[in-house]
Amino acid sequence: MLAEKYRNQIDATLAKYPADQKRSAVMPLLYIAQSEYGHITRDAMQEVADILGLEPTQVASVVGFYTLYHDHAAGKHYIQICNDLPCALRGADKFAADLCAKFGVKLGETTADGMFTIEGVMCLAACDKAPMFQLQNTEGIKYYESQTVESAAAVMEELRAKTDQ
Amino acid sequence: MEHIVLRHRDIPGIDKLDVYIANGGFEAYKKVVTSMKPEEVIDVVKASGLRGRGGAGFPTGVKWSFLTKNRPAYYVVCNSDESEPGTFKDREIMEKNPFQFLEGLMIAAYAARAAVAYNYMRGEFWTLARELDKKIAEVKARGFLGKNILGSGYSLELYTHLGAGAYICGEESALLESLEGKLGQPRLKPPFPADKGLYQMPTVVNNTETLTNVPMILARGAEWYKAIGTPTSAGSKVMCLSGHVNKPGNYEAPLGITFRELIYGEQYGGGIPGGKKLKGILPSGASAPILPATEAILDTPMDYESVAKAGSQLGSASVILLDETVDMAWAALKMIRFFKHESCGKCTPCREGTYWMLHVLDRINDGQAVAADVELLGNVANQMVGKCLCPLGEFSVSPVLSSLKNFRADYEAHLKDSKKPAAKPAAKPAAIPAAKQTEIAAGD
Numbered sequence: 014m015l016a017e018k019y020r021n022q023i024d025a026t027l028a029k030y031p032a033d034q035k036r037s038a039v040m041p042l043l044y045i046a047q048s049e050y051g052h053i054t055r056d057a058m059q060e061v062a063d064i065l066g067l068e069p070t071q072v073a074s075v076v077g078f079y080t081l082y083h084d085h086a087a088g089k090h091y092i093q094i095c096n097d098l099p100c101a102l103r104g105a106d107k108f109a110a111d112l113c114a115k116f117g118v119k120l121g122e123t124t125a126d127g128m129f130t131i132e133g134v135m136c137l138a139a140c141d142k143a144p145m146f147q148l149q150n151t152e153g154i155k156y157y158e159s160q161t162v163e164s165a166a167a168v169m170e171e172l173r174a175k176t177d178q
Numbered sequence: 179m180e181h182i183v184l185r186h187r188d189i190p191g192i193d194k195l196d197v198y199i200a201n202g203g204f205e206a207y208k209k210v211v212t213s214m215k216p217e218e219v220i221d222v223v224k225a226s227g228l229r230g231r232g233g234a235g236f237p238t239g240v241k242w243s244f245l246t247k248n249r250p251a252y253y254v255v256c257n258s259d260e261s262e263p264g265t266f267k268d269r270e271i272m273e274k275n276p277f278q279f280l281e282g283l284m285i286a287a288y289a290a291r292a293a294v295a296y297n298y299m300r301g302e303f304w305t306l307a308r309e310l311d312k313k314i315a316e317v318k319a320r321g322f323l324g325k326n327i328l329g330s331g332y333s334l335e336l337y338t339h340l341g342a343g344a345y346i347c348g349e350e351s352a353l354l355e356s357l358e359g360k361l362g363q364p365r366l367k368p369p370f371p372a373d374k375g376l377y378q379m380p381t382v383v384n385n386t387e388t389l390t391n392v393p394m395i396l397a398r399g400a401e402w403y404k405a406i407g408t409p410t411s412a413g414s415k416v417m418c419l420s421g422h423v424n425k426p427g428n429y430e431a432p433l434g435i436t437f438r439e440l441i442y443g444e445q446y447g448g449g450i451p452g453g454k455k456l457k458g459i460l461p462s463g464a465s466a467p468i469l470p471a472t473e474a475i476l477d478t479p480m481d482y483e484s485v486a487k488a489g490s491q492l493g494s495a496s497v498i499l500l501d502e503t504v505d506m507a508w509a510a511l512k513m514i515r516f517f518k519h520e521s522c523g524k525c526t527p528c529r530e531g532t533y534w535m536l537h538v539l540d541r542i543n544d545g546q547a548v549a550a551d552v553e554l555l556g557n558v559a560n561q562m563v564g565k566c567l568c569p570l571g572e573f574s575v576s577p578v579l580s581s582l583k584n585f586r587a588d589y590e591a592h593l594k595d596s597k598k599p600a601a602k603p604a605a606k607p608a609a610i611p612a613a614k615q616t617e618i619a620a621g622d
């Protein structure tokens with residue numbers, strides 16, 4: 014249960030907002046839930062709702078609105094390649110296609126071993142260092158900038174070696 | 179020019195608190211908190227001519243003076259959502275010159291009589307938020323945050339808050355909704371945040387770069403700041419250069435520098451790769467009209483008034499460059515894809531309009547369209563103008579209308595019937611089937 018396991022972190026989060034505005038903590042708590050369970054399960058939504066005194070549907074609508082929350086299982090690591098206009102002008106579409114080909118998937122798909130979901134995403138505020146991608150997993154979000162297919166594949170192979178099947 | 183915002187480029191190690199303090203850091207804050215009244219701080223910022231760097235260019239001191247008086251609580255919220263395509267300045271500021279940014283936010287909080295200030299950061303800045311939390315703790319350990327700061331009686335807490343991937347949360351009222359734990363959808367205005375903002379209390383919302391200017395203004399005075407830039411667009415601006423340019427990156431320059439200097443100057447962009455010709459300039463990401471790269475446009479000064487007069491907006495100065503090889507119908511498709519994805523779905527013209535523009539642009543780019551489709555595209559865009567609840571919907575038509583106006587041949591080259599005379603314009607987009615509507619409402 015999140016409430017016990019993450020008591021300190023949850024208390025510290027709640028302390029950031031006025032006592033009568035607990036709802037503000039819904040997004041930080043959803044991040045905690047997502048790191049714990051890999052994605053945000055129905056049960057997790059209920060847990061967050063209970064902690065904050067919200068309806069589970071209110072929590073579910075927040076999960077549905079924001080793209081960094083995932084309500085179903087996919088790859089253990091999201092490889093989110095920016096293919097918005099500025100990056101595309103600097104080769105991001107080809108980078109994305111070549112990286113996908115190397116891992117035998119199409120953009121938006123998950124590799125057969127369930128390790129990676131490779132997606133195209135909108136501008137990540139790193140347009141001067143295209144091609145780039147962000148890695149999202151249970152540890153958080155990290156940027157990898159000025160990439161080549163080789164450098165990105167090396168990052169991914171290293172992740173694969175470190176991650177349990 | 180000496181850097182005002184990107185000061186880490188002049189002072190190595192300024193991201194360390196000791197180095198920042200050794201270079202005059204927090205002197206302005208100490209002076210403000212211990213010897214100035216909030217109104218006096220506001221007067222200095224007003225006199226400096228500083229205008230908002232988040233897009234709209236609203237005078238910062240004037241905004242602060244609008245706060246409704248005698249309310250039980252006040253808030254300052256920094257807008258670090260930075261999601262406009264082509265914008266990557268606030269991230270550099272928070273990563274490389276974090277204490278000056280925090281000091282600016284803290285001075286704003288004092289001026290607004292806020293006991294709590296939040297920095298709302300886009301969720302993708304996850305790692306950066308962790309770093310900033312540590313820096314805030316360091317500042318607190320020096321006694322600049324907390325209760326009764328420097329014996330002044332003023333108390334302030336500072337927190338970061340992460341969004342979770344939604345461009346619309348950069349719009350200030352959607353940002354406040356999001357910070358309250360709700361869907362990031364814009365509020366109807368009025369009331370404005372200065373009257374009813376976060377938790378219905380008077381709130382100042384300012385951009386990261388705007389606030390980072392503030393400590394230097396308080397330290398050196400309004401006159402010093404006002405002397406930089408142009409009479410109506412004071413100070414320096416961080417210009418983000420991306421796309422087809424030799425040296426993409428952030429460049430801080432006085433407002434009023436010409437596009438030509440910024441794009442071709444050796445200390446700035448250094449020209450177009452391969453010596454190619456420049457075709458179009460997007461001065462403010464995807465959210466303002468594309469300018470054709472004519473000689474007159476290249477000589478236009480980059481200040482709020484001049485870029486508006488030239489037919490676009492300076493906005494956040496996220497300058498995306500498109501060389502002669504770029505097909506503008508493709509560029510418009512990329513941008514509409516962005517707006518369709520980011521439309522929050524609250525109002526119909528934007529939700530359905532972005533869907534239809536994308537649909538038609540896809541058809542054009544796939545070579546499946548006829549001349550009437552180009553007319554249809556323009557009609558859909560024109561029908562949205564003035565009907566959207568928030569500026570996102572209004573922004574979304576500008577890539578389409580400006581590319582149709584300046585680069586129509588790029589569209590016509592895709593048409594199946596490109597040899598034939600243009601067909602009669604279709605008056606209205608066909609009704610959207612019900613099934614499609616739910617799909618659109620659900621977003622993607």
Ligand SMILES: Cc1cc2nc3c(=O)[nH]c(=O)nc-3n(C[C@H](O)[C@H](O)[C@H](O)COP(=O)(O)O)c2cc1C
Nearest residue numbers: 230231232257259260261348349350384385388569
């Ligand atoms: C769709 C949309 C997106 C916006 N995104 C941002 C953003 O990412 N960062 C920002 O500072 N302002 C953004 N703005 C402008 C804010 O609404 C607001 O004007 C600004 O934060 C005010 O700060 P300033 O006066 O310091 O510029 C956006 C506005 C709209 C309509």
Ligand code: SF4
Nearest residue numbers: 522524525528568571
């Ligand atoms: S214009 Fe678009 S983004 Fe703005 S409120 Fe309407 S649907 Fe939402």
Ligand code: FES
Nearest residue numbers: 095100137139140
């Ligand atoms: S367009 Fe890719 S990071 Fe901005």
